[in-house]
Amino acid sequence: MRGAFNLLLVVLLALNLRPILTSIGPLLEPMRASTGLGYQQAALLTALPVLCMGLMPLLHPWLRRWLSEHGGMLMGLAAIAVACLWRLQLDTVWALIASAVVAGLGVAVVQGMMPGLVNRWFPGRLAATMGLYSAALMSGGGLAAVLGPHISGYFGHWQAGLGIWAVPALLGLLAWAVLRPRQDTPTLANGGGGHWFGNRRAWLLAVYFGLINGGYTSMVAWLPAYHLEHGGTAQGGADLVGLMTLFQVAGALGLPLLLRRFADRRLGLWLALSIQLCGFLGLLLAPTAAMGLWVALIGLGLGSCFSLSLTLTLEHLKTPAEAGSLASFVQGIGFIITGIVPYITGWLRDVSGDFQASWVLLTCTVLAMLLVTARFAPQGYAGAIARPERAAQALS
Structure with a gap:
């Protein structure tokens, strides 16, 4: 029963991220107007x-000393819930941007703790549980994209x-307060970890995760804006994000399950990156021929990449505390x-004057990561992950 409650918590927390x-x-045009x-x-x-x-996980080794x-x-x-409630009343650009920062800080705190939590709760089923976590995370995003325009239309304003x-943030808050395990959890001070700024492999993992x-x-x-430029509608753009999410979920769950017998994550990562590459090349060379297919391929590759790259990071270390610390660093630099990336592509x-240069950049990035894998x-x-003091001990 405890395991089922823990799994439920992983899903509920991930849905809010x-x-x-x-x-x-999907609501960008009415917001702009x-x-x-x-x-x-x-x-x-x-x-x-x-x-x-990105910034908050880098502070986790220090924050966890008092939080x-x-x-x-x-x-x-609570920060996610407050930011969303605030957005019900917003009508200025800078208030929107401020709400994004508040919500981002809330997501950062929860998301930074999740890999270590999953590693501690499910050490024997790490790849499968990380796949489920990734799938739930992406499902929450897809639901928001698809349902947002419908909800806005029903209530008559985009803020809704x-x-x-x-609502799901408040449900997650209640579920965590009621269902969380009550046993003591290891701290970074007791379990090791510290920071990873001087470790080359940690930096490589972080840059890899980010790109x-x-x-x-x-x-x-x-x-959605790209779809509008090619004669689509706002709801059609939202549906494309939903389609991408469906395939992200399939990738996050399916590929780790398919390759669960392999300890080498490179096979899955090469496959996932190749699928992404096909999708971006499709957008670049024939955007109107089969936009749904290209988006589906990109989603399938992205879902697999997110799950497998986090699993790859956690498997570099044996203890949950150190693996969680490394994952915080990797997510920190990676999410920065x-x-x-979207600011550069924008x-x-x-x-x-169009998105072709953006797709070229993303295509080149995927090609580079295929080599790094x-x-x-x-x-x-x-x-590779050994710190200098550990390397010296291993040689002595």
Whole structure:
């Protein structure tokens, strides 16, 4: 029963980590008409929360000295709920941007703790549970994208499509308060971990995580606008984000399950990146021929990449405390990179007049990450991640 409650908590918490991002794109045109929001400012609504997701995990080794896991989860979920409720009343650009920062900080706290929590609760089923966590995270984002325009239309204003996501945040808050395990949890001070700024493999994992998932934030930010440019509708753009999410969920659950017997994550990552590559090449070379197919391929590849890259990180270390610490660092640097990507792709759209230059950039990034993946042979984990003091001990 305890395991079932823990699994339920993982799903409920994960569902709250993407609606603040994906609810924006499908409602961008009415938001722009109402507030005068520009494309560069719209990019901030995606980029700033993702940057918060990057900066906060880097502070976890210090924050956890005075903020417990329980307190952090409560504060994070409360921040998401408050930001969404605030959005029900917003009518200015800067208030929108401020709400994005508040929500991003909340997501950052919860998301930064999740890999270590999953590693501690499900050490024997890490890949499968990370796949479920990733699938739930992406499902929340897809629901927000698809349902947002419908909710806004029902209530008669776009704010409702952004603010309604306070409801799952409040449900997650209640579920955590009631269902969480009551036993003591290890702290970084007791379990080891510290920071990873001086470790080359940690930096490689972080940059890899950021770039391998960089297409997600760009697609969430710009896919509805791209669809409109090719004669589509706002709801059609939202449906494309929903389609991408369906395939993300399939990738996050299916590929780790299919390859569960393999300890080497490179096979799955190569396959996932190749699928992404096909999708971006399709958008680049034949965007109107089969846009749904290209979006589905990108979603399938992105879902698999997110799950497998986090699993790859956690498997570099044996103890949950150290693996969670490394995952916080990797997510920290990684999400800073991921947050910058949509701003760059939006800038490329502004200076070039269309999204083709953006897709070229993402295609080149995927090609580069296909080459980098070769570095992650499992037999080299221990030596690559060893800190200088550990390496000296191993040689003595």
